[in-house]
Amino acid sequence: MRRLALALLLIVASCVPATVTRAQPDFAAPTATGEVTSFPDWRLRSSSDVPVGGDVVSRPEYDDEAWTTVPRRSTVLGGLVAAGRYPDIHYSTNMRDKVNAGHFTVPWWYRKTFLSNSLAGSRTFLRLPGGIIPSAEIWLNGVMIAGPDVVAGAYPAHDFEVPLRAGVNALAIKVFPADSYEQFTLDFLDWSQPPPDNSMGVWRDVQLVRTGPVSLHNARVLTSLAVPSLDTAELTIKAEVTNHTSSDVEVLVRGSADGPFEEKVKVPAMGTATVETKQYVERPRVWWPYAMGDQPLYRLELEASVGGRTSDRTAKDFGIRHVRSFLNADGAQAFEINGRPFQVRGAGWVPDLFLRDNRQRVRDELSYVRDLGLNTLRLEGKEEHEEFYELADRMGIVLMPGWECCSKWQHYEKWSQADFAVARASAVTEGFRLQNHPSVLSFYLGSDTAPPPEVEKTYLDAFASTDWSLPLLPSIGPWASETLGPSGHKGAGPYWWVPPNFFYGEVAGGAFGFEGENGPGAAIPELAALKSFMTDSELEALWRDPDSVQYHLSWSTWFNHLGDFWHSLATRYGAPTSLEDFVRKAQLMNYEVNRAQFEAHGRNGLRPVNPSTGDIYWLLNNAQPELYWHLFDYSMTPSGGYFGARKGLRPTHVQYSYDDNTVWALGAVDGMNVQTTVFELDGTVRSDSTVPVSGPGAVDKVTLGASRTYLVRLLLRDASGNVVDRNVYWLSSSPDVTDLGSSTWYHLPQTSYADFTGLMSLPRGKLSVSSTVSGTRADVTLTNDSSSVAFFTRVSIHKGPGGPEIAPALWTDNYVTLWPGETVTVSASYREELLGGATPTVEVG
Known part of the structure; x- marks a missing residue:
């Protein structure tokens, strides 16, 4: 009888599609109240290759061995690129010619198995912090949790309470084809060539959240800062508390922002209530844009408990600052931050x-x-x-x-x-x-x-x-x-x-x-x-x-x-x-x-x-x-x-104005001075003047060169004679003229042009170069040893002689122009791992 039963069992098992899970779960649902876990990656497959529905795909025993492992965040095409399906996708027209856009006119499945333990008195929620592009079906353990009538749009967040099994569970998400003119997606407009999948996919984290009978949502801190003194701030701390039981409950919410607090709130059965408290901060640490001050952050922490047992926790950073928006006297949008004018650059x-x-x-x-x-x-x-x-x-x-x-x-x-x-x-x-x-x-x-x-x-x-x-x-x-x-x-x-x-x-x-x-x-x-x-x-x-x-x-x-x-x-x-x-x-x-x-x-x-x-x-x-x-x-x-x-964009800066030939010193202070030198291309000095600076504003005027093309060097020096800022212009006695009457929303034609052809006949300057390089920094000193201008000189740092250029790299300056006998030092900083073990090598061109 045992042999017969086993034989019958094997026959029945062979009739059930895909009953063996090859890929074992590699992460687990939260194991304690108040914890959140994000799905670390996905298994991906086109629905055209999956002949069964979500009731089968989302069973833990379904076999997804032939599916592709993709990162936790990206579009469908992004996942396939990460998996090596489309190498060199950005080279030439590969994205257009080697990716079949027709593959993305059908839904795609995302799938993941995970482990869950049994935690008495807890509840588990499937959280989508943002939407899925453009819409989706959500399946768990053979049951549909939500359809595209609910999960639609790139941004809406969702929380679904889900019953997990002790042991292995399976989540499957069926993502539908995207059309940015029919659905609320993310579209790259005319900024680039369109991705063939129209950005369909799971683009934000999918999370599992474990709570007790109540959960916390939307914790926030509303800040009111005294302006202009900045000496006090009022914090209004709020969050929604949701009761998932069939009885009213009293919830104790403890927390801290600038200091500890606690509040009690009664939440009706299957309902939501807002908890709110206030704190007053003396001498607050105020957040500023980086060019205006420091960026201190505070930490909000909340814990909700019922009957003395923690039910949920949440935490997030916030900053204290004040923003004001208004129309100025000319009807233009203007901003203030913490009572100070803020020009958007x-x-x-x-x-x-x-x-x-x-x-x-x-x-x-x-x-x-x-x-x-x-x-x-x-x-x-x-x-x-x-x-x-x-x-x-x-x-x-x-x-x-x-x-x-x-x-x-x-x-x-x-x-x-x-x-x-x-x-x-x-x-x-x-x-x-x-x-x-x-x-x-x-x-x-x-x-x-x-x-x-x-x-x-x-x-x-x-x-x-x-x-x-x-x-x-x-x-x-x-x-x-x-x-x-x-x-x-x-x-x-x-x-x-x-x-x-x-x-x-x-x-x-x-x-x-x-x-x-x-x-x-x-x-x-x-x-x-x-x-x-x-x-x-x-x-x-x-x-x-x-x-x-x-x-x-x-x-x-x-x-x-x-x-x-x-x-x-x-x-x-x-x-x-x-x-x-x-x-x-x-x-x-x-x-x-x-x-x-x-x-x-x-x-x-x-x-x-x-x-x-x-x-x-x-x-x-x-x-x-x-x-x-x-x-x-x-x-x-x-x-x-x-x-x-x-x-x-330099904050302390000397610059030329194309409309009236004036020279301006921005961010300058009393005691500085500006030297303005106009050079003909043959090296002749047309004019040279040095004027003192008394605060930001116009300080000088450029004397125009005699040739069709000439050069202007501006030097801003401090009271000790040190160069604070250096700026070089190539200008022309033949102006650029535009035709406003023939302009369109995207284009402004020109009727005449500046003449810079003389630059092309400049003799090549002879530079001596000395450098000090390390794993994270290069300092390069350039000296023009010739009698000619060394025009628009570029310095780069490479992975060994003739190797690829290191990028990103932060340079103090580049594309510099040096006059005969002049010396300039430029420096670069970069991450050591970008060298790949090679010796950093300076190239000057």
């Missing part, structure tokens, strides 16, 4: 194209933000992971998040009632999530348009329910909303090449008022970076054919070829004669225009009438290797545009 942030979780890269990119001298990042519809905001809090970088343009987020006429519910849930989730971060300055309810009244009310009501106290802005353009009124922004653009003097004009896009996004478009990386993602034929077209469509520009016909950037380069500097010649000239183009944009806003921030109150450079970084819209390229090798921007 910012750029647009772009996440990874596949929403991959690369924290070291994010730290490096935010380090570049501070190195550049930017103080703000704008996040358009890419609200990022919690760690991003924590880094910004600690680094003192101000953030302006908001919803995106152009996709369904802005096609309000297509919204159904279900869409309104998703939009409201998105705002509630982000409102609770962001408000404790002192780095957050505001939130944009719209981007390229202001939301209509019904949509605006949905957002305003949602944010109000979270106790949101920061400014809510209607749009980045000159559109007013019904409730919030005028935006105080003057309009977006330009987005493509403009000459440096454009930013000194009093037309839209110039350096006055508040500019939500604009920039000069094309941004050409250095040669080694270009060769890492472009083929020889693509590189040939890059320097020879301005009208050729470049895959590493936008898919948009407005921005898919170099066009006027190339023509301006060829006219101003001479037609390129080789790829190397084109790249050199492009660095000059990017340097001069980026410097001018930031210098114009810096200067005009000081003027009493129609000042510049803010500017968002479009963009900071890229989602993939690209030829436009960045201050540093995807390889993170800083190029000409980076150092031009960095020069223009």
